[in-house]
Amino acid sequence: MDLGLRGKKALVTGGTRGVGRGIVRALAEAGVDVLTCYRQESEAVASLENELKETGGAHHVVRADIAYPEDVTALIEHARTEYGHLDLVVNNAGAISHIPYESLSLEEWRRIVDTNLTGSHLVVQKSLPLLDAGSSVISIGSKAVDAGIPLRSHYTATKAAIAGLNRSLAKEFGGRGIRFNIVALGVVETENLYALPEDQQKLMIERYSAKTALGRLGTPDEVAGAILWLASDLARYVTGATISVDGGIS
Template identity: 45%
Template sequence: MDQGLANKRVLVTGGTKGIGRAVTLAFARAGAATIVGYRADEDAAKRLAAELDEAGGRYTLVRSDVTSAEGAATLAKAVAGEFGQLDVLVNNVGVDGPTPFGELGFGEWQRVLDHNVTTTYLVTHAVRELLANGASVVNVGSSVALRGRAAGVHYGASKAALIGLTRSLCKELGERQVRVNVVAPGLTETEPGAGLPPQAVERIVGMTALGRICQPEDVAGAVLFLAGDTSRYVSGAVLNVDGGV
């Protein structure tokens, strides 16, 4: 079924690698025009640009550190100049750093919360007046928020906070028919083995009903669903993409 994404105006943060890259390419192939935010990796940006050229999508790459209000304002300025308004916002910036609670210092706590929650606040706040009536905001969270994880108190807390942000914000933006949802992936193979030892990957796959690890394209499909017309009455939802853990 057509999701009605052709010619939609899209902003994806953290859009040059991993899940963000897959999401950006999926929107391009659906005919959307995309502004892609990235922090620093110029090589990844160049590789993505080559793929977008091949896909034939209209795009603009914007280097911006959205852990700061100034960085978020840079993206908002790019949206205003390029599009005027925004139909889809995908908040995809996020970091991890497994650390036992007894060793978790405030600096690492703050780093993870800043990237995983504060960036979503900053970017969404910066573009709030640019969101067109009927726009969709999709926040990329994690299924860990619903399960917890040892050595992941800061990560789990940040992703749980993202759910609270989403469920509250959807009630404020709903009068303009703006929808706000969360996609919550399980462990995703953004690099071979997801950077984990083979035995760890085997254990995780063994916990998964579908018997395989999540791929970035699996997450991209869920993002496009929540951005598209067929989910027009879905708001404040958490869509798990974890293969049935």
């Protein structure tokens, strides 16, 4: 199905691994020119660059850590120089750690907040001059906001804040025709899962699959499907919404 995305310009933060990589690949395959970023060099960066070359299009994979304002400024300037405007911004880059709240240091709190909340805020704010009517801004959220997960209080707090930010921005920029939405994820199969020892992998898959209505975990491609829809004119009357892509997790 042609979603009418060919030739559109997109920025996807944190797009070399996991969910972000799935989004970047799906957009490129739909004919979107994609700029994405990574924090540090890795085989994943090189392999994504190769995949995008084979796909075709004006794609760019650059180093930028959105926890640092100067990196965000450089990233948006890259988008302006290469594309002139943006039709889609996907706030995907994020950080997570698992720490008992009583032991949570201020340094770690700030690290997670700087990346997940302040970083996303800066990406959106600095992208605004490149966004016109019909543009779509999508942030990756988490079902942890509804469920609450021990050891992730700092992470969950940032995702809850993103939800509030999204609702406010949808109201503030609706008159300009810019849409703001969230895709809230359950448990998605990524390389992080398969980096665990085999026994832990099996336990995680069984435990979280049993919590879903569909009886399985999600995939990055399935997340990307929701992104493609929200980026297209099929969702032109959808804004301020949180779309759950979680397999019906409880």
